[in-house]
Amino acid sequence: MLRPRVPAAQYDQNQRERVTLSQTNAVEARNAVKAFGEGDNSVRALNDVSVEIRKGEFFTLLGPSGCGKTTLLRLIAGFEMPTSGTILLDGQDITYLPPNKRPVNTVFQSYALFPHLTVAQNVGFGLQMQGRPAAEVKETTARMLALVKLESMANRKTSQLSGGQQQRVALARALAPQPKVLLLDEPLSALDLKLRKEMQIELKRLQTETGITFVFVTHDQEEALTMSDRVGVMSAGKLQQVGAPKDIYTRPVNRFVASFIGETNFLSATAEPGAARLATGAVVEMPGLARSGPVTVTVRPEQVRLVDASEPGAIAATVKTLVYFGTDTHCYLALQDGSELVARLQSPATGEVGLQQGQQVGVRFTPGAAQIVED
Amino acid sequence: MSAAEKAQAAQSTRNGWLLSTPALVILTLFAVGPLMIVAVYSFLAPGQYGNVEWQFSLDGWRGILWTKDIFDDTYGLADANVTIFWRSIRLSVLTTLLTFAVGFPTAWFIATRPAKSRALWLFLITIPFWTNLLIRTYAINEVIRNEGLLNTLLLKLGVISAPIQLLYTDTAVFIGMAYVYLPLMVLPLFAAIDRFDMKLLEAAYDLYASRMQVLRRVILPIVKPGIIAGSILVFVPSLGAYVTPRVLGGGKQMMIGNFIDLQFGQGRNWPLGAALSLTLLVIVTAALLIYVKYANRDTAHGH
Numbered sequence: 231m232l233r234p235r236v237p238a239a240q241y242d243q244n245q246r247e248r249v250t251l252s253q254t255n256a257v258e259a260r261n262a263v264k265a266f267g268e269g270d271n272s273v274r275a276l277n278d279v280s281v282e283i284r285k286g287e288f289f290t291l292l293g294p295s296g297c298g299k300t301t302l303l304r305l306i307a308g309f310e311m312p313t314s315g316t317i318l319l320d321g322q323d324i325t326y327l328p329p330n331k332r333p334v335n336t337v338f339q340s341y342a343l344f345p346h347l348t349v350a351q352n353v354g355f356g357l358q359m360q361g362r363p364a365a366e367v368k369e370t371t372a373r374m375l376a377l378v379k380l381e382s383m384a385n386r387k388t389s390q391l392s393g394g395q396q397q398r399v400a401l402a403r404a405l406a407p408q409p410k411v412l413l414l415d416e417p418l419s420a421l422d423l424k425l426r427k428e429m430q431i432e433l434k435r436l437q438t439e440t441g442i443t444f445v446f447v448t449h450d451q452e453e454a455l456t457m458s459d460r461v462g463v464m465s466a467g468k469l470q471q472v473g474a475p476k477d478i479y480t481r482p483v484n485r486f487v488a489s490f491i492g493e494t495n496f497l498s499a500t501a502e503p504g505a506a507r508l509a510t511g512a513v514v515e516m517p518g519l520a521r522s523g524p525v526t527v528t529v530r531p532e533q534v535r536l537v538d539a540s541e542p543g544a545i546a547a548t549v550k551t552l553v554y555f556g557t558d559t560h561c562y563l564a565l566q567d568g569s570e571l572v573a574r575l576q577s578p579a580t581g582e583v584g585l586q587q588g589q590q591v592g593v594r595f596t597p598g599a600a601q602i603v604e605d
Numbered sequence: 606m607s608a609a610e611k612a613q614a615a616q617s618t619r620n621g622w623l624l625s626t627p628a629l630v631i632l633t634l635f636a637v638g639p640l641m642i643v644a645v646y647s648f649l650a651p652g653q654y655g656n657v658e659w660q661f662s663l664d665g666w667r668g669i670l671w672t673k674d675i676f677d678d679t680y681g682l683a684d685a686n687v688t689i690f691w692r693s694i695r696l697s698v699l700t701t702l703l704t705f706a707v708g709f710p711t712a713w714f715i716a717t718r719p720a721k722s723r724a725l726w727l728f729l730i731t732i733p734f735w736t737n738l739l740i741r742t743y744a745i746n747e748v749i750r751n752e753g754l755l756n757t758l759l760l761k762l763g764v765i766s767a768p769i770q771l772l773y774t775d776t777a778v779f780i781g782m783a784y785v786y787l788p789l790m791v792l793p794l795f796a797a798i799d800r801f802d803m804k805l806l807e808a809a810y811d812l813y814a815s816r817m818q819v820l821r822r823v824i825l826p827i828v829k830p831g832i833i834a835g836s837i838l839v840f841v842p843s844l845g846a847y848v849t850p851r852v853l854g855g856g857k858q859m860m861i862g863n864f865i866d867l868q869f870g871q872g873r874n875w876p877l878g879a880a881l882s883l884t885l886l887v888i889v890t891a892a893l894l895i896y897v898k899y900a901n902r903d904t905a906h907g908h
């Protein structure tokens with residue numbers, strides 16, 4: 231096949247441009263530090279956080295209460311200034327730009343809808359403040375209301391809406407001015423479970439349809455895993471790990487990330503070339519492991535398989551407790567050195583996994599499931 | 606509805622009336638009754654030494670705006686009366702505006718304090734109410750008179766070279782009224798701002814509103830009930846003010862209240878006084894109706 235002839239220099243430039251464009255991040259925090267209070271009672275809500283959020287992605291900040299998620303979001307929105315560090319939007323330094331000058335909109339946890347305005351007026355508020363012509367405001371408002379399926383509610387007061395509808399208005403209001411980045415601070419936490427699931431799908435659809443970069447805050451790990459392109463796990467003012475949901479779940483970098491996302495087992499071991507030797511003396515094969523000394527091995531309960539006690543190479547264990555959960559059964563095991571291990575077994579049709587308390591079994595990990603984590 | 610239900614409904618209506626009898630009696634005795642007496646007096650002729658002659662006359666009502674020429678018995682516009690009405694309305698409006706201008710930031714300040722110190726601030730705001738109105742007004746007198754605190758200070762500082770004549774001017778009257786009625790503006794404003802969700806400020810600011818737009822498009826419309834309540838509470842007593850214009854206006858800068866007092870005292874023209882009182886009532890009612898109607902129509906349109 232003939233390739234189109236492009237002068238080498240120009241080809242090079244195109245290539246470079248494409249690379250730089252795709253590399254521009256929607257939002258970037260560089261060494262952001264935020265301290266509240268002064269002197270001895272000062273709290274470091276953010277302690278040297280650097281993160282790059284790519285254009286058009288659904289990025290989720292996940293972490294326990296008080297870890298600094300809201301603070302990071304408020305730095306991006308401009309409600310707070312960092313104590314030190316830089317915030318970039320599209321590669322531009324916006325650290326000290328006030329919120330009304332930033333093409334960034336927020337969906338607040340409490341929605342913060344204007345009670346004196348109708349649904350349509352709420353949605354059009356941002357456009358009006360930007361000084362867009364009346365016709366455009368009207369047209370965009372109608373489009374946004376259609377997007378969140380609230381056309382019929384346009385002239386209602388926001389107090390006459392249900393929680394889920396208010397949530398949609400808040401979304402439409404924040405999306406209407408077509409921000410470069412949409413910030414969402416636990417927008418679903420006030421909704422009941424069913425509505426929450428609906429809104430998760432709705433949010434994902436809106437993000438795909440509009441192509442706007444979403445920065446979403448939650449402390450619900452399932453929400454983070456199902457919705458995001460990438461997740462940033464935070465703890466104590468620091469970003470612990472950033473990656474795709476699968477990477478974070480299967481290859482957590484430290485004990486905190488491993489235990490915060492999903493359930494997991496920790497076993498102390500000694501690293502050897504290509505394997506980890508557990509305290510019981512059993513060896514877990516870990517190809518590529520090139521370190522030595524004490525380490526912590528983690529393995530997810532669903533990657534633990536029970537085999538016959540006599541099977542060669544299996545780790546000897548005793549069944550302690552069985553807990554039936556419907557789809558699966560949790561089997562609590564004790565290893566020979568006393569350390570505990572949980573296996574999640576799929577419940578068979580009868581519901582009986584065929585194990586008894588006190589029974590001797592062998593334990594195997596599915597290949598590649600065992601990971602070394604830092605403490 | 607069955608007969609029994611109907612009987613029960615009728616019974617509960619009767620009970621309702623029975624229960625409200627005390628309130629109705631008090632209203633009749635202390636509000637409607639005196640008002641009727643005033644209304645009747647306004648249609649009688651003045652007595653020689655005060656009081657009234659029981660003889661129908663429209664002179665009281667005529668006297669509000671017209672005066673009888675002493676030479677040829679023709680009626681001409683009473684310029685002095687018009688001036689008094691105009692001054693009353695003007696000073697009351699100014700007082701309302703000034704208390705709002707000062708009261709809004711004050712109420713905002715208090716409402717944004719932590720819950721603990723808020724109670725203290727509110728308490729401080731009401732302290733002037735503990736003192737007699739007359740004493741408070743004389744205190745203002747002491748501050749603004751030519752040899753008073755303000756002028757002495759300004760002279761010492763070299764800002765002015767001669768004392769400013771503040772006392773016995775319209776300015777003195779409306780500053781005094783604003784001082785006296787300020788708490789009546791601050792308290793309802795505080796109540797409204799206290800209910801205001803501060804998250805809305807961030808929401809508006811986030812949606813590209815400038816600080817001025819946040820104030821005009823979000824804060825003011827939402828706290829409007831408080832603004833209306835405060836304005837009514839200040840405007841109504843200002844219009845009928847008696848003590849403040851008397852002490853700070855020096856009897857020359859009369860307002861309607863003083864004018865009415867004059868008719869029942871030295872003027873010995875009770876019918877005119879009664880007619881003036883009713884006129885004041887009508888002006889206040891009309892002003893309130895217009896204001897409330899205007900305010901409601903505004904809300905209905907959303908901004």
Ligand SMILES: Nc1ncnc2c1ncn2[C@@H]1O[C@H](COP(=O)(O)OP(=O)(O)OP(=O)(O)O)[C@@H](O)[C@H]1O
Nearest residue numbers: 266267273275294295296297298299300301302449
């Ligand atoms: N305005 C403030 N003044 C003082 N401390 C603050 C302020 N805002 C946040 N903090 C502190 O900073 C830390 C991080 O708070 P932040 O609100 O960012 O947590 P979060 O991760 O959003 O938690 P949550 O999941 O509970 O919303 C907390 O310890 C909090 O007490």
Ligand SMILES: [Mg+2]
Nearest residue numbers: 299300301415
């Ligand atoms: Mg938060």
